[in-house]
Amino acid sequence: MLTAIITMAILAAIFGGLLGYVAIKFHIEGDPVVDQIDSILPQTQCGQCSFPGCRPYAEAIAKGEADINQCPPGGESTIIALADLLGLDPKPLNPENGIEEDIKTVVYIDEQVCIGCTLCIQACPVDAILGAAKQMHTVITDECTGCDLCIPPCPVECIHIIPVKQDISTWKWPRPASPVASPQSLPETDA
Amino acid sequence: MTMPYKLWSFHGGLHLPGHKDISTQQPSGAVFIPRRLVLPLQQHIGEPAEPAVKIGERVLGGQIIAYANGYVSVPLHAPTSGTISDISEQKAPHPSNLKTRCIILETDGKDEWCELEPISNYQKLDPSALRNRIRDAGIVGLGGAGFPSFIKLNPGSRTVVDQLVINAAECEPYISCDDQLMREQPGEILQGIQIMQHALQARLCIIGIEDNKPEAYKALQQAISELNIDTIQLIRIPTIYPTGGEKQLIKVLTGKESPSNGLPLDIGVVCHNVATAASIYAAINLGKPLVSRLVTLTGDGIKNPRNHQVLIGTPIDEWIKHNGGYEPGVNQLIMGGPMMGFNLETDQVPIIKTSNCILALCEPETHPPAVPCIRCGACMDVCPANLLPQQLYWQAFASDFDKIQDYNLFDCIECGCCSYVCPSQIPLVQYYRFAKTEIWAMERDKRKSDQARQRHEFRLERLEKEKQERAERMRKKKAALNANKSASSKDDSKKQAIEAALARVRDKKKQANTEIRNTDNLTADQQKKIDEIEFRRQQNSENPKT
Numbered sequence: 001m002l003t004a005i006i007t008m009a010i011l012a013a014i015f016g017g018l019l020g021y022v023a024i025k026f027h028i029e030g031d032p033v034v035d036q037i038d039s040i041l042p043q044t045q046c047g048q049c050s051f052p053g054c055r056p057y058a059e060a061i062a063k064g065e066a067d068i069n070q071c072p073p074g075g076e077s078t079i080i081a082l083a084d085l086l087g088l089d090p091k092p093l094n095p096e097n098g099i100e101e102d103i104k105t106v107v108y109i110d111e112q113v114c115i116g117c118t119l120c121i122q123a124c125p126v127d128a129i130l131g132a133a134k135q136m137h138t139v140i141t142d143e144c145t146g147c148d149l150c151i152p153p154c155p156v157e158c159i160h161i162i163p164v165k166q167d168i169s170t171w172k173w174p175r176p177a178s179p180v181a182s183p184q185s186l187p188e189t190d191a
Numbered sequence: 192m193t194m195p196y197k198l199w200s201f202h203g204g205l206h207l208p209g210h211k212d213i214s215t216q217q218p219s220g221a222v223f224i225p226r227r228l229v230l231p232l233q234q235h236i237g238e239p240a241e242p243a244v245k246i247g248e249r250v251l252g253g254q255i256i257a258y259a260n261g262y263v264s265v266p267l268h269a270p271t272s273g274t275i276s277d278i279s280e281q282k283a284p285h286p287s288n289l290k291t292r293c294i295i296l297e298t299d300g301k302d303e304w305c306e307l308e309p310i311s312n313y314q315k316l317d318p319s320a321l322r323n324r325i326r327d328a329g330i331v332g333l334g335g336a337g338f339p340s341f342i343k344l345n346p347g348s349r350t351v352v353d354q355l356v357i358n359a360a361e362c363e364p365y366i367s368c369d370d371q372l373m374r375e376q377p378g379e380i381l382q383g384i385q386i387m388q389h390a391l392q393a394r395l396c397i398i399g400i401e402d403n404k405p406e407a408y409k410a411l412q413q414a415i416s417e418l419n420i421d422t423i424q425l426i427r428i429p430t431i432y433p434t435g436g437e438k439q440l441i442k443v444l445t446g447k448e449s450p451s452n453g454l455p456l457d458i459g460v461v462c463h464n465v466a467t468a469a470s471i472y473a474a475i476n477l478g479k480p481l482v483s484r485l486v487t488l489t490g491d492g493i494k495n496p497r498n499h500q501v502l503i504g505t506p507i508d509e510w511i512k513h514n515g516g517y518e519p520g521v522n523q524l525i526m527g528g529p530m531m532g533f534n535l536e537t538d539q540v541p542i543i544k545t546s547n548c549i550l551a552l553c554e555p556e557t558h559p560p561a562v563p564c565i566r567c568g569a570c571m572d573v574c575p576a577n578l579l580p581q582q583l584y585w586q587a588f589a590s591d592f593d594k595i596q597d598y599n600l601f602d603c604i605e606c607g608c609c610s611y612v613c614p615s616q617i618p619l620v621q622y623y624r625f626a627k628t629e630i631w632a633m634e635r636d637k638r639k640s641d642q643a644r645q646r647h648e649f650r651l652e653r654l655e656k657e658k659q660e661r662a663e664r665m666r667k668k669k670a671a672l673n674a675n676k677s678a679s680s681k682d683d684s685k686k687q688a689i690e691a692a693l694a695r696v697r698d699k700k701k702q703a704n705t706e707i708r709n710t711d712n713l714t715a716d717q718q719k720k721i722d723e724i725e726f727r728r729q730q731n732s733e734n735p736k737t
Contacts, residue, residue: 043640045647053647126646145643168233170635171287172628176621178588179561 034062040081042074045125046147048098053125061086069093073146075100104164106144107151111136113158120150120159196426199446201439203573204431205608207530209403211367214489214496219371221500222483223513224271228296228504229541230256231283235331236338237263242294248275252304253480255327256294265329265339270482270502273298284507284526284540286533293541296504307478318344318390321475325390328474329481329544334358334435334464335527337545340471343461344390353459355393356444357384357468359400359407360428360435363528366548368485369465371498373400373407376469377414383468384423386475391461396423398465399444401430432530433606437462439575451602466547486542488514492521492551501542507549508538517551525550530607561617570609570619576602580609580619587622592630600626 037058044054049070051057060066061082068082069091076093083090093100109120109129116134121127128144131137151159233239240257243266250256250269257267276297280290313321326341346352357380361369373380384396400408411425428434428443438449440462447458455462466484473479482503488511489496495515507524511517525532527548542549570580579598586595600623609619713721 038644041640042636043643043647045643054644055648125650126643127650128646143642143646145639166289168283168285168287168289168291170632171285171289172632173286173621173624175625176618177561179563179615179617 031059031062034058036085037061037082040074040078040085041071042078042145044073044145044147046073046145046149048072050097067091067094070097072098072100105146105148105161106141106164107139107146107148108141108160108162109137109139110158110160111138113156115156115158117155119153119155123150123153125149196424197446198426198428199443200431201434201442201575202577203575203608204433204439205573205611206430207364207432207611209430210365210489211370211403214365214367214487214498215371215374217497219375219485219498219500222502223499223505223510224298224300224302224502225505225509225513226298227276227506227509228270228273228298228502229281229506230267230270230294230296230504231281231541231543232257232267232292232294233283234267234337234503234543234545235265236336237261237265239292240264240267242278244275244278244294246275246277249273250275250296252302253307253482254305255480256296259326263339263342265326265331265341266480267294268329268480268482269296270504271296271298272301272303282537282540284535284543284546288536309478310475313386313475314389316389318392321386321390325471325474327480328470330467330470330474331481331544332464333466333470333484333544333547335531335545335547337543340463340467343463344387346391346393346461347456352391352393352456352461353395354445354461355384355388355391355396356441356455356460356462357396357398357465358435358437358440358462359398359404359411359465360440361404362401362430362432362435363530363548364432365489365550366487366528367489368487368498368547370404370407371487372466372469372485373404374410377407377410378418379469379472380411380465381414381418381420381423381468382476383470383472385420386471387463387468388422393461394422397444398423398425399428399434399440400425401434402427403430432608433575433604436575436604436606438604451599481544484542484544484546486546487548487550489548490521490525490551490553492518492523492553494518503544504541506539506541507535510542511538511549511551518553520553521551522554523552525552530611531605558618559616562615564615564617567614569612569614573608573612575606575608576604578603583626584617584619584622587626590626590629592626592633595626596630600630603627 034055038055041054041058047053049057049066051060051066057066057070061068068086068088069079071078072093079093080090082088114131114136116131116136118131118133118137120137121129121131125147126143126145128140129137129150130140146161146164148161151161232242238261241260242257244250244256250273252269252271254269255266256269256275259266273296275294277295279293279295281293281295282288283291283293285291310316310324316324322341322344325344326339330340331337332340332343359369359373361367384398387393388396398411400411402408408425408427415423415425426444428440433439434443437455441447441449441455441458441460445460447460449455449460450457470481470484474481483500484503485498486501487498493511493514494517497514499510499514501510524535524538526535526546527533527550529550532548532550564581564584566581568581570584571578574580582598583595583600583603586592586598586600603623605620605624607620610617610621613619
């Protein structure tokens, strides 16, 4: 009887120690769910979700403080992916946050009009605008996420939204027309 | 005389009417030089080439006009002599009907060429040097996909390749340019194959040719015996569409299955097209880069169907006019064959390296509207890639792009067999193409969002660092200010400071008094000299005029 108790006590001590050690050794900083949510979000950093960037929104979703339907750039596919990840029901995009645009856009600075005030540079969340005080500014199109945050601060309204140029390498085959539900013109069965 | 050769078969496939005879009735003839050539910078898979010429520059035939840009890229050569008139966006033969960057060459009709550098003895050349020559000649796979050939001639980590398979199947209806090439230039093809064998260090080569090309078979067989080649085997294979698919042909000839998401090289086999072999012969033995190719012009909408040697960049409308024009009532123009080709919206686009056929039809196969799938499974029976076309269709229809990849969408070769047999006329291949480009777009978006996240995080980090630095500066300034303030507020310290200053002044004065002068301790000699000088000075001041 005593041996059994002692054995169990020793085993409990060993495993307890092991668990304690592992908990410290393999401790994960931060919330892995936030990373997963963040990787689904489109990273435009536009703030349309009412949070200052994608990561804060991801943190809010993880805490349950924000809904999954507040990201207009991500649109339906992002909502579905978030619902999938978090085991929630997908819901339509909240119109208060904006509407999903079909066409991707970037901004373009009219260099003739730009006065070089650097306000847009400070507003850009991904450092995609190049320039210096009293020097002409320009947008690095490849880095621009189309968040349009640089437009309100511009004092001379020289920033314009342009659609992303489509070329042969980014062209997509269109979706074929859906089959006709009621087959009135069914051909002869000799095919 | 031919040894019995065991053939395998692949799953599915179709027997299709060939329509090939109509375009093989006359010899391929002399090359036609149009007034103007439109040369897209991207005619191959990979990075587009980078222009090497300026507008207004005169170029000679065979001269490089655009450099390869990156590893998966090949240069572009001037097909004939002339002047570069423009480098601009022009319509290219592509299903999107979008514009792409092109070099425009106004030809002068003289067809003057730069000096070519043939290699007389390629066997002495290192395989890698040989591959570079093939790359410099701008050679890409002429069977259709246009992958740079020098990459496919690299055995990679393997030092040798078991078998080189030469694709002479040309299985798609209407297309006959490879057939004609084999009839007319069998020797060139065989020598090109030998060069490929050297580059790949492949001992054995099998040419797979469909049994609907008896003349081509005979010509190749004769050339093999004339050249006395014992490492190349010519095999006749049954005519089933799509035997000309790379993986299907390898299966038929060797019995080996190419891995899903892998290359034939993974199973020790490399496959090239016959036309590529002929162009490699021209590049090495004649030093001539890829500037023209044999193209089939056919269909019931063409007055004079034939195969014709065409310069790369030749506008299709001008070429067709040169060959007699259209029949009245033509209403469909296809680049490629009827199964895998795509509709051209306009004939004002150029022939590029991968164009093998221009098909003009008077009565296009009218597509009745698609009706719902009846789950008959006919598509599955004919699929040569052993896929489940119906499942792929459902997933594409529902835009479930994760699941569709579980059904190996990317193993689909878009041969069109499933659409051909579908009793509901569902354009199945269109759905797969749609799904593929959607998935590629999603992958691009994912890369872009990762990049944006990285940049945003870097920016936040930078702002935080700047803020800290500013705070640090402020803190230091404040501390210094505080120190000064506290010093001035105390009288003792002020007095001390004055005292210290006075002491410093006193010290300085003392030092000045005790300073050693160079007129002290003079020797008698020096004193005498000084006295003399003083005396002269006095005299001078008395008589200033002297």
